[in-house]
Amino acid sequence: MELNSEFLNKYNVSGPRYTSYPPANFFHANINSDNYIEELQASNTQKPENISLYIHIPFCPLRCHFCGCNTTSGQNRSVVRRYIDAVKKEIKIVANNLDLNRRVTQIHWGGGTPNSIAMSFIEEIMNLIKETFVIAKNAEIAIECSPAYLDFSHIDELAGMGFNRVSLGIQDFREDILEVVNRQAPKHPVKDIVEYFRQKGFSGINLDFIYGLPMQTTESFRETLNKAIEIKPDRIVTFSYAHVPWVKEAQKKLEEIGLPQAKDKIAMLINSIKQLQDAGYISIGIDHFAKPEDDLAQAYLNKKLHRNFQGYCTLETTGQVYGFGASSISQLWGAYIQNRKGIFEYMDSVEKTGFAVERGYILNKNEQLARSVINSIMCNGILIFDEIASQFQISVDEVKNIIAFDKSRFLDFENDGLIQINNNSITVSDKGRMIARNIAMALDPALKQGEAIYSKTV
Ligand SMILES: C[S@@+](CC[C@H](N)C(=O)[O-])C[C@H]1O[C@@H](n2cnc3c(N)ncnc32)[C@H](O)[C@@H]1O
Ligand code: SF4
Numbered sequence: 001m002e003l004n005s006e007f008l009n010k011y012n013v014s015g016p017r018y019t020s021y022p023p024a025n026f027f028h029a030n031i032n033s034d035n036y037i038e039e040l041q042a043s044n045t046q047k048p049e050n051i052s053l054y055i056h057i058p059f060c061p062l063r064c065h066f067c068g069c070n071t072t073s074g075q076n077r078s079v080v081r082r083y084i085d086a087v088k089k090e091i092k093i094v095a096n097n098l099d100l101n102r103r104v105t106q107i108h109w110g111g112g113t114p115n116s117i118a119m120s121f122i123e124e125i126m127n128l129i130k131e132t133f134v135i136a137k138n139a140e141i142a143i144e145c146s147p148a149y150l151d152f153s154h155i156d157e158l159a160g161m162g163f164n165r166v167s168l169g170i171q172d173f174r175e176d177i178l179e180v181v182n183r184q185a186p187k188h189p190v191k192d193i194v195e196y197f198r199q200k201g202f203s204g205i206n207l208d209f210i211y212g213l214p215m216q217t218t219e220s221f222r223e224t225l226n227k228a229i230e231i232k233p234d235r236i237v238t239f240s241y242a243h244v245p246w247v248k249e250a251q252k253k254l255e256e257i258g259l260p261q262a263k264d265k266i267a268m269l270i271n272s273i274k275q276l277q278d279a280g281y282i283s284i285g286i287d288h289f290a291k292p293e294d295d296l297a298q299a300y301l302n303k304k305l306h307r308n309f310q311g312y313c314t315l316e317t318t319g320q321v322y323g324f325g326a327s328s329i330s331q332l333w334g335a336y337i338q339n340r341k342g343i344f345e346y347m348d349s350v351e352k353t354g355f356a357v358e359r360g361y362i363l364n365k366n367e368q369l370a371r372s373v374i375n376s377i378m379c380n381g382i383l384i385f386d387e388i389a390s391q392f393q394i395s396v397d398e399v400k401n402i403i404a405f406d407k408s409r410f411l412d413f414e415n416d417g418l419i420q421i422n423n424n425s426i427t428v429s430d431k432g433r434m435i436a437r438n439i440a441m442a443l444d445p446a447l448k449q450g451e452a453i454y455s456k457t458v
Contacts, residue, residue, distance in 0.1 A: 003273070003431060005266045007416075011435040012266075016447070018378050018440050019309050020329075020336055021371035026361050026446070027338060033355035035362065039335040040097040043320050046333035050319030051098070051133065052106035054310060055087065055125060056328040057114040058343055061149065064171075064183040065253045066213060068242050070327040070341055071112035083325075083343060084121045086350040088128050090324050093354040095132045098322075103136040104129070105317040108143075108310045113169075115145040119157045126161045140165050140204070140317050142310075147186035152196055159200040166197050167206040167237075173224045177215045180257055191231045204295060207233045211268040212241030214257040218267045225272055229279040235296060236281060236289045237311075238272045240265065273434075285378075286434050288312055305379040312379070326356070335362045365392070366402045367446075373403055374440045381428035381436065383443070396424065402445065409442040 016023035056070070059080060063073040107129065114122065122143075129135070142165035143158060150168075158166075168190065172178060175185050186193070190207070197205055207228055211221050228236055243259065245251040260268070273283055281289035282297040284305070290297035299305045299314035306318045309329050321331040323339065326346035330337045337360040340346045349356035363371065369392050376383045385396045392399070399405075410426070413419045418432030419439065428439060441447055 003270060003434065005263060005270070007431075008266050008269070008434075011438050013438065015437050015441045016444075018374055018437060019307065020331065021374045021444075022361060022363075022367060022446055024329075024336075024338075027336060027359040028361065029359045031335075031337065031357060031360040031362070033353060033357050035335070035360070036330075036337045036355060036357050037097055039330075039332050039337065039362070040094060040322075042334055043332040044099040044102065046320065048319050048333075049102055050105040050136070050317070051102050052108070052308070052310075052319035052321040053091075053104060053129060053133075054321050054323040054328055054330075055107070055109045055114075056323065056325030057109060057111040057117060058326050059083075059111065059117055060113045060146070061116050062182060062184055063250065065181045065250045066171075066210065066241060067250070068244065068248055069112060072343060075343070077118075079343070080117050080121060082347055084117075084124060086347045086356075087125060087324050089354060090350050090356070091125070091128055091132065094322055094324070100133060102134075102319075103139075104133045105136045105139050105319050106313065106321075107135075107139065107141045110144045110310060113146045113149065114143050115154060115158075116149045119154060123157070123161055130162075135162075136317075138317070140313070142166065142204075144169065146184075147188070147190055147193055148184035150187060150193060152188070152193075155193070155196050155200055159202070164202055165204045165206075166202050167208060167235075168193065169208045170228070171208065171210045172213060172216065172221075173227045174215075174220055177213060177220070180214055181254065194231050194233055204235060205233045206235035206237060207231070208237045208239065210239045210241050211272065212243070212260055212265045214254050214259055216260055216268070218264055218271060221268045222271055222275060225275050229276070232291075234291050234294045236276060238269075238276075238287050238289070240269065240287065283433075284312060285436060300380075303380040303382060307375060307379050333368070336360050368392075369399065370403050370443075370445055373399075373443050377426070377428065377440045377443060378436050381433050383426045385424050403443055404445045405443070410439075413439060413442070 058071045059075055060071045060073050141163045143163050144167045146169050170190060178185050194205055243251055276289045277283055282292055283289050284300045295314055296312055304315040306313050306315045308321050308331050320333060323330045326339055326343045327341040328339050338358055339356045340349055340358040346356045372388055373383060385399050389396045389399045410421050414421055418429055420427045
């Protein structure tokens, strides 16, 4: 089957994105800080042994109408000050429960827009992290930035604090499109910004784009990606615009302006894959692209890719993730624990109790196994049953029983040339990787078919 709209329409069903397993809609409120403390302590002897830290900064000077992230705008400096103090308190209390001989291999600052707060606030937290933890020499220290608020002096400061990875939210290069979605244009040419990050020793430099925004056409998006290719970032992400106005009220404004038709969105997807592959990028999954020499592309080619809520990462550097700040999610071997989403609820709770747990999920052994199966397909496009069996010290038949494996669910994939399947393995073809979510759904023992709560798989 060709990569065309007929193919994508066939497999374009509602399904989880599998950024976690079980997906976040399984999280429930019957989890409290005592459970979190138990899981923190247990995580010290579980895999992976490294520590990843995630700091969530829910502040943006202006809110883009399309935004699906947990953020706020219009907060004054005293609120940000109070927030930074709460995050520092949370870090200290979580650290009290961790084996501090474990090494930190990843620090990720996300948001919101972390670079929109004072650099001195970022530095305070980075100093605390450095005083508290052992940071591995090759640690990836990443920050998500909007170029609307980025000066060259900020890049100097970030490099001075030890940051070595950056992801820039571009979304589109057309200023009229940015204006209509209420987004501020970059302060300096993105090419110069990327060049300066590179001079300062940053690698894995990523640019984020979104297709499916108002006024975008297949031609305009092609031009935007051509500009991106000229800039030569190490990585490019092309997100499909996730329209969930029932959760994000502001997105209704985009309906008023008018969104591209589904067929145009699919054309943008097909064109972007071809365009970026022709430009020498390796496509990872449906929407991530990396230069062949980039760590992520190398990990993908060597089947050593991993994934967490912050995106793809390599198996070498990944750790169990400890999240700090409003809405952040800790992803431990045994549990997911999410903080309160509202910034004031988060700060009140941390100030009173040191924690702000809102919901989460504790995984039993069978769910841990199903997670390994799903991750294997989602990240590396291969599932080898006897490897999972030996990892969990059970037989292949037991593995198949636990995930309620049913070969008949794979017939269509096989006939369409999307997988090769035998008794011990499922290997996903290059084209099959476009619909890895659908294949993962067929291996998911907990999936309630037909649930409309998920976005479309394509
Ligand atoms: C936290 S933001 C990145 C940093 C910064 N706030 C910015 O916008 O430049 C993470 C990314 O999520 C993506 N995003 C936000 N809302 C989205 C939506 N509704 N659908 C798809 N992608 C979305 C954007 O591409 C954005 O760059
Ligand atoms: S700047 Fe980034 S996080 Fe902030 S509203 Fe826009 S897309 Fe969302």
